[in-house]
Amino acid sequence: MAGRLLSMRALAPRVTLGSAAMSDMKAIIGNREVVGFGYNGQPNYADRSDFPLPAIRWKENTPDVLALREKEKGDWRKLSLEEKKALYRASFRQTFAEFKAPTGEWKSVIGCGLMLISVALWGFYGMKTFVYGPLPHTFEEEYRKAQLRRIIDLQINPIQGISSKWDYEKDEWKK
Amino acid sequence: MFRTTALRMHSLVKGALNVSKPSITATRFMSSHSTETDEQFDARYENFFNRKDIDGWEIRQGINDLCGHDLVPEPKIIIAALKACRRANDYALAIRIIEAVKDKCGGKVNEIYPYIIQEIRPTLTELGIDTPEELGYDKPELALESVYDIH
Numbered sequence: 422m423a424g425r426l427l428s429m430r431a432l433a434p435r436v437t438l439g440s441a442a443m444s445d446m447k448a449i450i451g452n453r454e455v456v457g458f459g460y461n462g463q464p465n466y467a468d469r470s471d472f473p474l475p476a477i478r479w480k481e482n483t484p485d486v487l488a489l490r491e492k493e494k495g496d497w498r499k500l501s502l503e504e505k506k507a508l509y510r511a512s513f514r515q516t517f518a519e520f521k522a523p524t525g526e527w528k529s530v531i532g533c534g535l536m537l538i539s540v541a542l543w544g545f546y547g548m549k550t551f552v553y554g555p556l557p558h559t560f561e562e563e564y565r566k567a568q569l570r571r572i573i574d575l576q577i578n579p580i581q582g583i584s585s586k587w588d589y590e591k592d593e594w595k596k
Numbered sequence: 597m598f599r600t601t602a603l604r605m606h607s608l609v610k611g612a613l614n615v616s617k618p619s620i621t622a623t624r625f626m627s628s629h630s631t632e633t634d635e636q637f638d639a640r641y642e643n644f645f646n647r648k649d650i651d652g653w654e655i656r657q658g659i660n661d662l663c664g665h666d667l668v669p670e671p672k673i674i675i676a677a678l679k680a681c682r683r684a685n686d687y688a689l690a691i692r693i694i695e696a697v698k699d700k701c702g703g704k705v706n707e708i709y710p711y712i713i714q715e716i717r718p719t720l721t722e723l724g725i726d727t728p729e730e731l732g733y734d735k736p737e738l739a740l741e742s743v744y745d746i747h
Contacts (some may be wrong), residue, residue, distance in 0.1 A: 457656030468743075473663055473696035474656035474689070494685045497724035505687060506731060512688035516728070517695040519736040 452481035456512075468513070468520040480511045638670050645676035652684045659693055668700045668708055671715035678716065682723050690725045695733070 446464050447455075455464045459476025466475045480486060489508055492500060500508070509516070558564070576584045588595045632640075644650075644658050659677060662669055674697055681690040701708040713720075713727060720727065728734050 456652050458653070458660070460660070470699050471663065472660050473692055474659055493687050497687055500687065502731065505726060509688040509691055509731070513692060515740060516733040516737065517699055518734055519738060519740065522736045524742065
């Protein structure tokens with residue numbers, strides 16, 4: 422339910438809310454304390470590194486949370502490690518380390534990309550096998566040899582191209 | 597020392613501050629380059645957090661605003677904010693502020709963050725605040741589903 426709350430934030434209106442809209446939002450968040458402006462002025466929660474302090478606390482004000490709050494008013498050195506962590510988790514869903522942790526999504530992106538590429542390669546093979554007609558007969562070995570002989574005889578690209586590699590005195594390729 | 601050219605990106609947030617509350621912005625003409633010096637900037641935020649009657653709302657407003665600038669806050673601003681958290685009786689807020697400052701260090705976190713902790717260490721011991729590392733929050737503790745995967 423809280424998850425749906427969080428995904429709703431993208432649809433929330435950006436105009437200043439009247440009191441009716443605010444009370445609608447307050448009804449959604451339940452018993453949670455509104456503690457700040459947040460990133461857009463509405464009483465919602467989001468873990469964002471650019472707006473580190475959300476508008477509402479994460480957990481509702483249950484009796485044990487309220488008991489911790491009373492203890493918080495005293496000396497903080499008297500809080501045990503568990504209580505300190507509980508206070509943090511009551512106000513925030515995830516620590517910075519948690520919501521900035523790498524997800525490894527890039528592996529699935531590369532994997533799916535490669536799978537789709539392989540499907541495409543199978544498609545190319547299928548086209549060649551079943552769809553394309555045969556190559557013209559001029560692609561056979563003797564025809565291509567004769568074409569190459571004609572290219573050399575015509576001295577095509579004699580300066581830096583293929584004829585420059587041919588030795589015309591000895592009638593063979595240059596060594 | 598940590599300042600690059602500050603571009604005021606969050607004039608919208610500042611505009612939403614109630615007029616009745618003391619504003620953290622001085623009379624500000626929204627041009628892209630401000631005429632405020634670094635010391636004036638630091639002093640403004642330090643004085644804001646050092647107000648005796650500050651409450652949790654204002655601290656969060658100030659920190660969200662401060663994190664909008666392209667800089668790592670000076671230790672004296674952080675010290676003022678932590679003392680304000682003590683007055684507001686909010687321990688989790690103090691931890692979150694230190695985490696946010698560490699995040700603002702960006703790529704140079706290994707150079708800047710130890711310096712900041714060293715500068716605010718007297719305040720941390722005085723108020724009894726642990727750093728996120730001491731709480732074990734520099735590594736992820738809970739593995740929760742990403743909000744983008746919840747439908």
